[in-house]
Amino acid sequence: MKLKFPLIAAFVAVMSLTACGGSGGDDNPGGNTSVSSPAALVKTDNTVGTGAEAVSGKTVTLNYTLWLYDAAKADHKGKQIEAGPFTFRLGANAVIPGFEQGVTGMKVGGKRTVEVPSSLGYGVAGSAPNIPGNSGLVFEIVLNTVQ
Structure with a gap:
């Protein structure tokens, strides 16, 4: 019976420390407060091309637009990064693996949306200053x- 109060107090202290987060540094310099990533590469053909x-x-040669993935948005398009x-x-390993895999198999005239997980993108390091x-x-x- 005597241990009940100290045990509860210790439990509450541990739980409140866990809730603090603990990081004083700026681990997210890009300002994206909801870093998220799809579980796997997802390719969706919006228009199937008929060319090579x-x-x-x-x-x-292609045109592209890049957004940060945002699981909270219906189309998963968060902040636009570049286009x-x-x-x-x-x-030739000239681009991130997810982009190369996303383009492979497309035909000229096609339009595709590709969701790239972090592991096939810039990973843990990100790409400063825009991609956490x-x-x-x-x-x-x-x-x-x-060609």
């Missing part, structure tokens, strides 16, 4: 040419 197919060894045209060679560590990404890609 993007395969390893080919150079692709523009881009050209790269598939299979452990962030998932959402790309919208339109494939223009395959």
Whole structure:
């Protein structure tokens, strides 16, 4: 009976310390308060192209828009990070693995949305200043040419 109060007090103290969080540093310099990531790579063809197919060894030219993944949004598109045209060679490890896997298999004229888990993106380190560590990404890609 005498141990009941000290045991309860110790339990309450441990629980309140756990709730504090404990980090005094700025682990999230990008300002994204809800870092989230899909569990796996998700590719959704919005428009299936009819031209040449993007395969390893080919150079692709595309337009893309990149957002941080946000599980709380219906389309998972959080803060927009960047957009523009881009050209790269598939299979040359010139881009993050999730982007390369997302483009592979597309056909010219196609439009695809790709949700990339952190493990296939920038991982724990992120990419300063806009992509915090452990962030998932959402790309919208339109494939223009395959050479």
